[in-house]
Amino acid sequence: MLVSQLTSSRGLRASRDCGSHGARYVARVTTNDEIKRLAVVEVPLERDGFLRSLVRHLSGALQDVVGLSEASGFVTIVGQRMGDEINAAYRAQCGVRSTLSRAQVTAVLVDLKRRIQGDFYVIDESEDKIVLGNRACPFGDRVLDRPALCMMTSNVFGRIASENLGYAKVVIDKAIANHDPECRVVVYLKASDESRAAEGREYIKG
Numbered sequence: 412m413l414v415s416q417l418t419s420s421r422g423l424r425a426s427r428d429c430g431s432h433g434a435r436y437v438a439r440v441t442t443n444d445e446i447k448r449l450a451v452v453e454v455p456l457e458r459d460g461f462l463r464s465l466v467r468h469l470s471g472a473l474q475d476v477v478g479l480s481e482a483s484g485f486v487t488i489v490g491q492r493m494g495d496e497i498n499a500a501y502r503a504q505c506g507v508r509s510t511l512s513r514a515q516v517t518a519v520l521v522d523l524k525r526r527i528q529g530d531f532y533v534i535d536e537s538e539d540k541i542v543l544g545n546r547a548c549p550f551g552d553r554v555l556d557r558p559a560l561c562m563m564t565s566n567v568f569g570r571i572a573s574e575n576l577g578y579a580k581v582v583i584d585k586a587i588a589n590h591d592p593e594c595r596v597v598v599y600l601k602a603s604d605e606s607r608a609a610e611g612r613e614y615i616k617g
Contacts, residue, residue, distance in 0.1 A: 460551075462573065467553035470560050484560040487612075490566025498525055498571045510575040517541050520568055520598070524549065533598075539601050541572075545594035548587045558588045562612075564596065569614035571600050582611030 445609045461467040473482035502511065511519065517536055520543065524531040530547035548554045554561075565581040572579035580599040599606035 413466075421586075461576075463550050463553040466550065466560065467557055470557045474557070474559055479559055483562045484582075486559050486562040487566050491570055493563070494567040494570025498574055499569060501571075511571075513538070513576060516572055516575050519571060522611070524564075531594075532560045534595070539599065539603060541598040541600065543594075543596045543598070544595065545587070548594070554588045555590065557587065558586060561586050561588055564594075565612055566614075568596065568598055569612060572600065573614035575617050576600050577616050578602065579614045580606050580608040580609070580611050580612070582606075 422468060433507055437497045453544050470486065471484055477485075497519075501515075501523075506509065506516065507515070507535075513536075517533060520541070522531065524545070527549040528547065528551075529549045531543050531545045533541070534544050535542040550557075550560055563582060569579045569581040572581075578600060580602070582597040582599070583594065584597060585593060585595040587594055597609065597611075599609070599611075
C-alpha cells in the first residue's frame with residue numbers, strides 16, 4: 412500500500428514537472444513564432460521616423476511647458492553647436508584653412524539641407540543677402556505646428572554665414588512648420604535698414 416502511494420505520488424510530481432516544462436516550451440515556440448511573424452509586418456516604425464517623432468515630441472513638450480520663445484532658446488543652443496560642427500566639416504572637405512567665400516557659404520547652406528532630405532534652393536543672392544526657398548523640411552510632417560524647430564535652421568545658417576563672412580541675420584519669412592506651402596529664409600550678410608526692420612536673429616563671428 413505504501414509503495415503504491417509513493418509510486419503514485421512520484422508519478423504525479425513527474426507529470427506536473429513535465430507539464431510545466433511543456434508549457435514553457437510552448438511559450439517559447441509561440442514567442443518565436445510571433446517574433447518571426449512581426450518581422451514581416453508593415454509597422455510604420457524605423458530609425459529615421461522614430462528620431463523625427465522624438466524631436467517633434469521633445470520640441471512640443473518644451474513649447475507646451477515653457478512657451479515658444481523659451482523652447483526656441485533651447486533649440487538655439489543645439490543649433491549653434493551643430494552649426495559649428497557642420498562648418499568645420501565643410502571647411503575641411505573644401506580644403507579651406509581660413510573662411511569660405513559667399514558663393515561657398517550659399518552652396519553649403521543648400522547642400523547641407525539636401526544631405527538631410529531638405530529641398531532648399533537659391534531665390535536671390537547678392538553681397539547683402541542670400542534668399543532661399545525650401546520645398547521639403549528634413550523633419551517631414553513632424554515639423555507641423557513646431558516652429559521652435561525652425562531655430563535649428565536659423566542657427567545653423569546663421570552660425571555658418573557669420574563665422575565665414577563676419578555677420579549674419581537670419582529671417583524666416585515663411586515656414587512649413589506654420590503650414591506655409593514652402594519655407595522662405597533670408598540670410599542678411601550686412602546690417603542695413605532692411606535687415607534692421609526684419610524680425611530675426613543676428614549672429615556675429617566669434
